[in-house]
Amino acid sequence: MRIKAEDVEKLALMSRLELTEEEKAAYTESLNASLDYMHSLTKLVTDTVEPAVHVLPMVNVFREDRVEIGLDHKQALANAPEAEAGSFKVPRIV
Amino acid sequence: MQLYTLTVHQLSELMAQKKISSVELINAYLERSSKIEHKIQAFITHTKEEALAQARIVDAKRMQGEELSPLAGIPVAINDNICTAGLKTTCASNILNSYIPPADATVVTRLKNAGSILIGKTNMDEFGMGSSTEYSAFTPTKNPYALEAVPGGSSGGSAAAVAAGEAAFALGSDTAGDIRQPAAFCGVLGLKPTYGYVPRTGLISYASSLDQIGPLARDITDLALILNAILGHDPKDSTSATVDVPDFKAGLVNDVKGLRIGLPKEYMEAGVEGKVAAKIQEAVKQLEDMGAICVEVSLPHTEYAVAAHYIISCAEAxxxxxxxxxxxxxxxVEAEDVLSMFMQTRSQGFGDEVKRRVLLGTHVLSSASYDEYYTQALKVRTLNKQDFDQVWTQVDCLLTPASLTTAFKIGEKAQDALAMYLSNFCTIPVNLAGLPALTLPFGLADGMPVGLQLIARHFDEQTLLRVGYSLEQNTDQTSLKPDLDRE
Amino acid sequence: MSRYEAVIGLEVHVELKTATKLFCGCSTEFGKEPNTQVCPVCLGLPGSTGVLNKRAVELAVKAGLALNCEIGTHTWFDRKNYFYPDLPKGFQISQIFRPIAHNGYLDIEVNGQEKRIHITRAHIEEDPGKLIHTGESITTSFASYVDYNRSGIPLIEIVSEPEIRSGEEAKAYLEKLKSILEYTGVSDVKMEQGSLRCDANISVRPAGTTTFGTKTEIKNMNSFRAVQRAIEYEIDRQIELLEDGGTIIAETRGWDENKGITVSMRSKEDPDYRSFLEHEISDIKLTPEWIEEVRAALPELPDARKERLVKEHGLPAYDAGIITGSLALAEFFDAVYEKYPDAKTISNWIMGELLRLLNARNLELSQAKITPEGLAKLLELIKKGTISNKMGKEVFELMFEEGNDPEQIVKERGMVQISDEEQLAQILTEVIAQNPKSVADFQSGKKQAIGFLVGQVMKATKGQANPGVVNTMLRNMLAEK
Known part of the structure; x- marks a missing residue:
């Protein structure tokens, strides 16, 4: 059940986090402590229990298909770390 | 008269009688902050000039005889995970260090419409992940009762600001007890409304099925006034309830006769500190003296709530x-390609605890662990809710400690993430079930505030206020003031 | 007969025809400046919360019913978690666990053979934004721009069972799907605007076996024709590879339209999307009564309309199939028929001239200038003999290009046909006099010589003489001699 450093490395990539070797080691230990604790739930037999998704019922909450004013172009890009040509700019993808 | 110790309704009265102006009030608070903020460090951003400008507008309206809300002209602090248009909103994280939202959160709009004056944005654990504000990317906030102690968290800055007289009231957010535990640690009142009763639009999500905005204040009447202003449906938030909002202020009664109050045994058996337990017993006696019927009840799945909550909150986060x-x-963080940019930005932008919870969440949702952890946690969430449904057939509300201990020392738990999480043992089941809960001070133990927690049925905030108000009117234990001038 | 059988499943993304996005009120209008139709919700700004567009649900249910699907009475949204610059929240809101529609089918016809292709599921999801690369392609770009106008636009993804066996079947499936979605008003289904996109999963296996081979996923196909070509290419590629003793790699391949080949884009590592329920968006619960109401309100679908054209108007099934394959064409047919109730003639003109010109000019019917009223008038002119059939084609082309009234065109161009015998008699006399050899040939039994003489008359009248009348008159006049 316990996770290893290479599992943490995989989780980090999936989470888009870069970890140093020391961090990997530290997280391996600390994640295992938390996971051990979380694992205590498996003591409960829950075969007949429905998973709770919404604590309060939430059904058919809709909006009408009416256009609303969004952000103006300047506002949309206001927080962009890098903007060009009216768009958000990112470094090469592959 | 020290304006910064008065309640909202007292200040409102003074302004209505034109004994003070809002500008004078804001100045009094700014002066107070200039004296003590360096000790407390409750704020990430102060809004001095803008606050005074807003106060002048409110004063002008009052001079023109305009009818104003009881919250008009009152200085409010807002947790820094609640969006404020044009004003930096950081979540106490480096990743949002310079983020300026284009729009106010719905609750901020509602407070502004009521004429409240935003005096600053308060410190917190990064993204709400923590119980002490030690996980703020900027600085830990100190407890006004003992600067070496934590104020609690994650809304620790808001609790400390209200306790220390740096804001008349505050809005925090509560995912695991993040309003109630710091309120208890800092000797103020904190209320987590029913999930969905306060719009979440503009609240920066941590664990969105658990997060809820709520007020921190100095007495029950203030809480009632704030609830009147911020509760109610928001068409922009799918999770927003369409339940009517009563006039909480008008509904305040000093009477608990015949009210059935449950005392869940699992809370008292969970290792509660002796001095805290003693105060709880005292409160029970007080309530019984006032005619309430206190009975022991059982919430059998309480011991599993923290683990279930931990899994769900990390998954969502x-x-x-x-x-x-x-x-x-x-x-x-600039990099050659998108993948490295993502990795480096997130690694440098997030603090250790945030990364830890993100990794945990990624793990419990990954296909190999999903059923074992995530699905099981959702099932336990059902059991937790069923526990509460069951006790509501026996009692009208529950009384528990707000925390098993009083405020712990800075550094005591910061290195032990699990111990930190467990410090919310008393408050977590409420978030899982989406219930409303109130914590209020009940005297001191060894010089530190002790908090009571009251829990009621969904949308029954009125019962919480009723019990709180009755305690407040019949004892002198709920109104505490720190002595910050001692040093 | 090939020793291999291809197994093809299609995933088609169709943009729902709503005015606003799936979870916010931003406009879905196509072709606006980048990042001008955005708001906190579709930019994924911190603290934003969305609310589901009711119209999107209604359209998705309509699509599901038109595709003979079962509609889920309790469905919901889930989050599909992955990182990509065009994905503003770091997750896509989709229906992973409970699609709004499942277990449907549509019928196609290829080479006169009917075939039923089953539909596994159709679910609602939001579109990501759009990447614009600074270089020629994603691989040669040093940077890319992100436009979130498309972020949050409602889509349905329609997933077929792997029952398609050829590129031709795939094309027929897509054409049928397109016409059904068009008929129901669910989507504009414009591939060139990205409102219909198709990915194909392809594998091959020895004919007669039932286990699946390793599949590849083909992307970047911009037309139905491209889908067909890409599939045909990919089938051949896989078979060749196997024949040569190679193995198929599970990968995503892109279709290169210019080179006519598929190229490897990335290996399919099967990412773990960590999907879980989207607790911030409402569940959808539909009553069977409501679903039946939607079903009852569905318009006539392509198959039924085809049937009607065959039964009521006696059109050949082939013609009816082509005409009803496109809603615009079917409506055009009906509108002409209202003014000029001769179905076969209308059908001939649609199948002949109209489709020929549309294909030649690569236009949609809506872009052509000809109106149904105009065509009806033109057919009337031909019927009355005012102009010849041949002239009619010329007029048709002018109407198609410029949209003028046929009577006006005929008048302006002096295209009126001469049928008057008195007028023609003089010309015929002259032609007979000038062509004694042909006259002699005809009279000596070479009956085909008459053609030359008719041609001369047509030439003399600049094509305006009614050839039928000329023919009869010539025969009479030459017989008299």
Whole structure:
């Protein structure tokens, strides 16, 4: 059940986090402590229990298909770390 | 008269009688902050000039005889995970260090419409992940009762600001007890409304099925006034309830005769500190003296609530925090390609505890662990809710400690993430079930505030206020003031 | 007969025809400046919360019913978690666990053979934004721009069972799907605007076996024709590879339209999307009564309309199939028929001239200038003999290009046909006099010589003489001699 450093490395990539070797080691230990604790739930037999998704019922909450004013172009890009040509700019993808 | 110790309704009265102006009031608070903020460090951003400008507008309206809300002209602090248009909103994270929202959160709009004066944005654990504000990327906030102690968290800055007289009231957010535990640690009142009763639009998500905005204040009447202003349906938030909002202020009664109050045994058996237990017993006796019927009840799945909550909150957080990728806003660490940019931005932008919870969340949602952890946690969430449904057939509300201990020391738990999480043992089941709960001070133990927690049925905030108000009117234990001038 | 059988499943993304996005009120209008139709919700700004567009649900249910699907009475949304610059929240809101529609089918016809292709599921999801690369392609770009106008636009993804066996079947499936979605008003289904996109999963296996081979996923196909070509290419590629003793790699391949080949884009590592329920968006619960109401309100679908054209108008099934394959064409047919109730003639003109010109000019019917009223008038002119059939084609082309009234065109161009015998008699006399050899040939039994003489008359009248009348008159006049 316990996770290893290479599992943490995989989780980090999936989470888009870069970890140093020391961090990997530290997280391996600390994640295992938390996971051990979380694992205590498996003591409960829950075969007949429905998973709770919404604590309060939430059904058919809709909006009408009416256009609303969004952000103006300047506002949309206001927080962009890098903007060009009216768009958000990112470094090469592959 | 020290204006910064008065309640909202007292200040409102003084302004209505034109004994003080809002500008004078804001100045009094700013002066107070200038004296003590360096000790407390409750704020990330102060809004001095803008606050005074707003106060002048409110004063002018009052001079023209305009009818004003009881919250008009009153200085409010807002947790820094609640969006304020044009004003930096950081979540106490480096990744949002310079983020300026284009719009106010719905609750901020509602307070502004009521004429409240935003005096600053308060410190917190990064993204709400923590119980002490030690996980703020900027600085830990100190407990006004003992500067070496934590104020609690994550809304620790808000609790400390209200306790220390740096804001008349505050809005915090509560995912695991993040309003109630710091309120208890700092000797003020904190209320987590029913999930969905306060709009979440503009609240930056940590674990969105658990997060709820709520007030921190100095007495029950103030809480009632704030609830009147911020509760109610928001068409922009799918999770927003369409339940009517009563006039909480008008509904305040000093009477608990015949009210059935449950005392869940699992809370008292969970290792509660002796001095805290003693105060709880005292409160029970007080309530019984006032005619309430206190009975022991059982919530058998309480011991599993923290683990279930931990799994669910990390799972949701891993997804909710995926948007911080350096493309549209917030920190970007420049890199050759998108993947390295994502990785480096997030690694440098998030603090250790946030990364830890994101990794945990990613793990419990990954296909190999999903059923074992995530699905099981959702099932336990059902059991937790069923526990409460069951006790509501026996009692009208529950009384528990707000925390098993009084405020712990800075550094005591910061290195032990699990111990930190467990410090919310008393408050977590409420978030899982989406219930409303109130914590209020009940005297001191060894010089530190002790908090009571009251829990009621969904949308029954009125019963919480009723019990709180009755305690407040019949004892002198609920109104505490720290002595910050001692040093 | 090939020793291999291809197994093809299609995933088609169709943009729902709503005015606003799936979870916010931003406009879905196509072709606006980048990042001008955005708001906190579709930019994924911190603290934003969305609310589901009711119209999108209604359209998705309509699509599901038109595709003979079962509609889920309790469905919901889930989050599909992955990182990509065009994905503003770091997750896509989709229906992973409970699609709004499942277990449907549509019928196609290839080479006169009917075939039923089953539909596994159709689910609602939001579109990501759009990447614009600074270089020629994603691989040669040093940077890319992100436009979130498309972020949050409602889509349905329609997933077929792997029952398609050829590129031709795939194309027929897509054409049928397109016409059904068009008929129901669910989507504009414009591939060139990205409102219909198709990915194909392809594998091959020895004919007669039932286990699946390793599949590849083909992307970047911009037309139905491209889908067909890409599939045909990919089938051949896989078979060749196997024949040569190679193995198929599970990968995503892109279609290169210019080179006519598929190229490897990335290996399919099967990412773990960590999908879980989207607790911030409402569940959808539909009553069977409501679903039946939507079903009852569905318009006539392509198959039924085809049937009607065959039964009521006696059109050949082939013609009816082509005409009803496109809603615009079917409506055009009906509108002409209202003014000029001769179905076969209308059908001939649609199948002949109209489709020929549309294909030649690569236009949609809506872009052509000809109106149904105009065509009806033109057919009337031909019927009355005012102009010849041949002239009619010329007029048709002018109407198609410029949209003028046929009577006006005929008048302006002096295209009126001469049928008057008195007028023609003089010309015929002259032609007979000038062509004694042909006259002699005809009279000596070479009956085909008459053609030459008719041609001369047509030439003399600049094509305006009614050839039928000329023919009869010539025969009479030459017989008299």
């Amino acid at each position: 891993s997804s909710n925090l995926a948007r911080y990728d350096g493309v549209r806003y917030g920190l970007r």
